[in-house]
Amino acid sequence: MSGAPHSDTRYLGERFDMVKLAIATYEPCAGASARPLGDLLAYHAGKHADRPAVTFEGETLSYAELDRRANRRARQLEKLGAREGDIITIAVPNGFEFYEIVFATWKLGATPNCVSSKLPDAELTAIV
Secondary structure (H helix, E strand, O other): OOOOOEEEEEEOOHHHOOOEEEEEEOOOOOOOOOOOHHHHHHHHHHHOOOOEEEEEOOEEEEHHHHHHHHHHHHHHHHHOOOOOOOEEEEOOOOOHHHHHHHHHHHHOOOEEEEOOOOOOHHHHHHHO
16 A cells, blocks of 8 residues: 555544544555455465465465465355355454455455454354
8 A cells, every 4th residue: 555545534423432433545556556355365376476475373374375275265155155245254263264264255255244253152143
């Protein structure tokens, strides 16, 4: 994000007086093209396949490996009925699986709704 951000920060009313909504818009630098989030991982895997993308507990995945895993997860999500425009709630512990599923969601054109994997079933059900 090399462009300068514009932001519109405002309070969300009396009830939410401690919560601010910040909207930032970035202009791409000269010659850059906007890419959907779902394409970013494949883009980096194509340009820098062997570079580290994510490291967790001493193990590192390259961009190419993370892209392969995300594609596999995207196919799994699609078989479960996930489609473009869906909101997918993700409740998995920190680790590679989290990144795989978030990127898979973006690849499908869906929106990830990340929640704690430690939520009690009743709270998770209320969110979903």
